[in-house]
Amino acid sequence: MSTLLEQALALYAGLPAAERFHVHARASSAPLLAVAERVSGGIVADIGCGHGLLSALLALAEPSRTVHGVDPDPRKVTWAREALSGLQQVKLAEGTVEDVLAPALPRACDTAVVCDVLYLLPEAKWPAFLRTVHGLLKPGGRFLLKEVEGDGSWKHRKALAQEWVMVSLLRRTKASGGMVLKPRAEMMALLRDAGFTVREVVDLGRGYTTPHVLYIAEASAP
Known part of the structure; x- marks a missing residue:
């Protein structure tokens, strides 16, 4: 385990066991460090931040960076705020990107990150969601x-089954x-x-x- 990830996970030591388990499971099952190392700039939006683990990694990696995290799950935001209370550069809010970040940060962000969020939304809303994210970014952001990836593999089917358990059975994900x-x-x-130009697609x-x-894209000028 990397030192950066250890530092981030240590912030959650005071949370209840169930919440700590969820955060550690997220850390071990998703390539968050690989995403974090590709973030650039001083103002970052973490959309669908959940318990805030990625936000913590981004803030610890670059203390001068301001991270704006938003999530519609009030329970997760509450625990994230408690765990990350010592990271003053992390700003956490309950709500959606449309209602919270879009009015506050138009064309203001150097990077926007969306990790494992899109598939949780109705497919018909994906285009508008992506355009909203585009509106947060500076030109070239x-x-x-x-x-x-929906590639039809056993990993694909396993991921769907796992998410069904988390969303429908355990109700741990909104x-x-x-x-x-x-x-x-x-x-x-x-x-x-x-409105994005896809620069790179990375298998993680x-x-x-x-x-x-991971899709690495660049926002075109409005």
């Missing part, structure tokens, strides 16, 4: 979209959609339609039982 996982060609088309599934894929 970076968008990091980490999703599970969702309003049908848990759709798209192949990368469709995701790249969606990003282009929202090696060593994981989930087909993680």
Whole structure:
């Protein structure tokens, strides 16, 4: 485990066991460090921040950076605020990117990060969601979209089953959609339609039982 990840996880030591377990499970099952190391700039939006683990990594990696985290789950935001209370540069809010960040940070962010969020939304809302994220970014700003690839593999099917347990059975994850996982060609088309230029697609599934894929895109001028 990296020193940075150890420092971030240590912030959650005072939380109840169930919340600590959720954060540690997230740390071990998703390539958050690989995402964090590709973030640039001093103002970052972490959309769908959950317990705030990625926000913590981003703030600890660059103390001069301001991280704006938002999530619609009030329980997760409450625990995130408690765990990250010592990181003054992390600003956490309950709500959606449309209601909270879009009015407050138009064209203000150097990077926007969305990790494992899109599939939880109704598919019909994806284009508008991506356009809203585009509106947060400065011209040329970076968008990091980490999703599970819908490649038809056993890892794909396993990821869907796992999320069904978390969303429907345990109710540990808040969702309003049908848990759709798209192949990368469709995701790249969606990003282009929202005004992004896709610069790179990175496979991050090696060593994981989930087909993680990261889309690195750039916001065009409005």
